[in-house]
Amino acid sequence: MEKFVVITYLFDFYQELLTSKQKDLLKGYYFENFSLGELSDEHQISRQSVFDTIKKAEQKLLDYEQKLHLFSKHQEEQLTLIKIKELCENIKHTNAENNNEIQEIITLVEGLINTI
Incomplete structure (x- = not known):
């Protein structure tokens, strides 16, 4: 960097x-x-x-x-949250019956990504 x-x-x-x-x-x-x-x-x-x-x-x-290592831990947390969001979005598109719960998880993760 x-x-x-x-x-x-x-x-x-x-x-x-x-x-x-x-x-x-x-x-x-x-x-x-x-x-x-x-x-x-x-x-x-x-x-x-x-x-x-x-x-x-x-x-x-x-x-x-x-x-x-606060900054490096922060970067790792950001990458983890982004990966969780991507996985949830993939599940949401393949499993219609749990869309509300998956969308709630995605929203929570997005909130964490934006505040960290």
């Missing part, structure tokens, strides 16, 4: 474990598309300090994921 995508996902999972400065700089850099110079001006710190803080925060996010 592209580094940008990975960091943004990991940020969603682990942002509360970062310092407020790390969070602010990562948000500005990754989500608001600010340059290092713009962040430097906004936070009144050197461009090098912005760069170092962002790199350290990125590494922290990667370290947290390596230890806790």
